[in-house]
Every structure is written in structure tokens, then in C-alpha cells.
Amino acid sequence: MNVAIFASGNGTNFEVLTEHFQNGDIPGKEALLFCDHPDAYVIKRAQRLGVPYETFTVKSCGSKQAYEEKIMAVLKQYDIDFIVLAGYLRIIGPTILDKYEGSIVNLHPAWLPEYPGLHSIERAFADHRKETGVTIHYIDSNLDAGTIIAQRHVPIYPDDTVDTLETRVHETEHELYPETVKKILTERIAKEKNNQ
Numbered sequence: 001m002n003v004a005i006f007a008s009g010n011g012t013n014f015e016v017l018t019e020h021f022q023n024g025d026i027p028g029k030e031a032l033l034f035c036d037h038p039d040a041y042v043i044k045r046a047q048r049l050g051v052p053y054e055t056f057t058v059k060s061c062g063s064k065q066a067y068e069e070k071i072m073a074v075l076k077q078y079d080i081d082f083i084v085l086a087g088y089l090r091i092i093g094p095t096i097l098d099k100y101e102g103s104i105v106n107l108h109p110a111w112l113p114e115y116p117g118l119h120s121i122e123r124a125f126a127d128h129r130k131e132t133g134v135t136i137h138y139i140d141s142n143l144d145a146g147t148i149i150a151q152r153h154v155p156i157y158p159d160d161t162v163d164t165l166e167t168r169v170h171e172t173e174h175e176l177y178p179e180t181v182k183k184i185l186t187e188r189i190a191k192e193k194n195n196q
Helices: 013-022 041-049 064-077 094-100 120-126 162-195
Strands: 002-007 029-035 053-057 082-085 104-108 130-138 149-153
Touching: 002 013, 002 053, 013 029, 013 162, 029 041, 029 064, 041 053, 041 094, 053 064, 064 094, 082 094, 082 162, 094 104, 104 162, 120 130, 120 162
Parallel strands: 002 029, 002 082, 029 053, 082 104
Antiparallel strands: 104 130, 130 149
């Protein structure tokens, strides 16, 4: 089971997941990091951790269609079976989704269906909620609306700032995402073996 992680930015979730792959806690092979920002810090993490990576932008490809076709060629080259989105800030279009539907998971920093889209932590904080959460879900053609796999609440305390809340949300992500990816891949690999 070859796994690609897609990320756009700093890459803390990428690094946590990579550590779990590399110590054998998550089954399967982390075969690729794909990043849509060639200057993103996540690439430095991939270099340090020895993870193969590919990076290019929509702009360099000329269109979203051409961009996704180029991604598909990369996924084929690395023989990717499963995709983990870890802070990938682009909507996956039909070119990729049609081939990988049911095999792409996303991490969202809110208790979906609340606060889909961007700035979820800031929006929950601004609404003076008592809690927010973290959601892991399969993706489909709608924004942050695919089948939910796992969720965990994150409290919002009266003395929180956006930064302290964001730190707590990320800590929850770093626990829940590896646990959930491990469960999904363990089940998929076992199912494949049974079908052989």
C-alpha cells in the first residue's frame, strides 16, 4: 500500500505522520510528499526525513486541469494507492477524485459540519464557542462534506487566544490523525490480503 501525503505549508502533520510511518506504527509505505508550493517549509521536512517529494504550482501548469493531470502522472509514477491530505489547501478536482474516490482522507480543524472551508479555528474563536474540534473525513466533490471517519472535541477556554486555541487544535490533530490513518490502512491491507 503506497501512500502519498499532500501538504501546502509548514507540514507539522506531515512530520508527525512520517514519524509514525517510519517507526512502523502506521502500515504501508509513505512513498511521496506532494506540495503545491515549491517554497513551503514542508519540503525541508521531507528532505530531512528522507521522503521523496514532488512540487509544482497550478500557475506553472497553466490551468487546474493540466495541474491535476500532472499530479495524476506523478501518482502513477509512484504507484500511489491512497492519499492523505495534511494541510493541503486546494480543492481536489474530478481528475484526481474520479480515480481515488474513497481513497483520499482529509484533516479539518473543526467539528464538521461546523466551519467548513478556511479559517475554521479563528471563526470558532470569534463566535465565542465553548468548544470546537478536529474532523477526519473522506473527501468528495463538495467542500469538507465527505463521510466522517473520526472526530474529537477541543475545548475553548475563557482565557484562550487564537494562538493558544490553535496550539491545542494542532495537538489534537497530531494524536487523532495518525491513529485514524493507522486504523484505515490496517483494515485496507487486511482486506486486500483476504481478497488475494
